[in-house]
Amino acid sequence: MHLTNEQLNEYLDNASTERAFIETHLDSCDECAARLSAFQALFTDLDSLPEVTLSRDIAALFRPRPSLAPQLPPWLTLTASLQAAAALVALIIAIPFFSVMLPQVEAPSFTTWFFEIQSLWTSWLDTLSTFQLPTYQFTNLPTYPVELSTLFIALAVVSIFWIFGNGLLLRNRHS
Numbered sequence: 584m585h586l587t588n589e590q591l592n593e594y595l596d597n598a599s600t601e602r603a604f605i606e607t608h609l610d611s612c613d614e615c616a617a618r619l620s621a622f623q624a625l626f627t628d629l630d631s632l633p634e635v636t637l638s639r640d641i642a643a644l645f646r647p648r649p650s651l652a653p654q655l656p657p658w659l660t661l662t663a664s665l666q667a668a669a670a671l672v673a674l675i676i677a678i679p680f681f682s683v684m685l686p687q688v689e690a691p692s693f694t695t696w697f698f699e700i701q702s703l704w705t706s707w708l709d710t711l712s713t714f715q716l717p718t719y720q721f722t723n724l725p726t727y728p729v730e731l732s733t734l735f736i737a738l739a740v741v742s743i744f745w746i747f748g749n750g751l752l753l754r755n756r757h758s
């Protein structure tokens with residue numbers, strides 16, 4: 584059984600815990616002794632090589648350049664678009680409920696427009712609430728429209744904050 588390269592390397596590095604065993608083997612094995620001197624010569628050559636400084640800083644290639652703003656990955660812009668669409672939908676859904684909550688201070692035409700949408704929406708809601716699943720009676724829940732409106736308004740508010748937050752984030756990244 585000859586010495587392994589690891590054993591020879593550790594021996595040369597003075598890191599071996601089995602120096603006595605290795606030296607005994609080297610005394611009796613010309614092959615391992617030859618390999619050891621080959622390693623020794625190699626390490627001596629490596630040590631004698633001058634320190635070469637690269638003409639080009641390779642590490643700089645892997646550092647992000649601060650002058651360039653990081654490009655937004657496509658999925659992020661897609662996410663932002665989807666968020667905008669979701670917020671718009673939530674806003675449209677919540678408009679009738681906002682019009683109920685807001686005091687009637689808008690211009691008459693605007694209010695009329697709101698009420699038209701609202702009546703459309705409430706009629707649709709009526710259709711929805713009278714729709715009965717065979718096993719469950721939705722009409723037995725008197726607070727159903729109130730809970731729904733609260734949910735939609737909360738959704739719309741959250742979405743709007745989300746969009747504004749994203750917009751702020753993107754603007755900060757580009758500046």
Ligand SMILES: [Zn+2]
Pocket residue numbers: 584585586608612613614615616
């Ligand atoms: Zn050997």
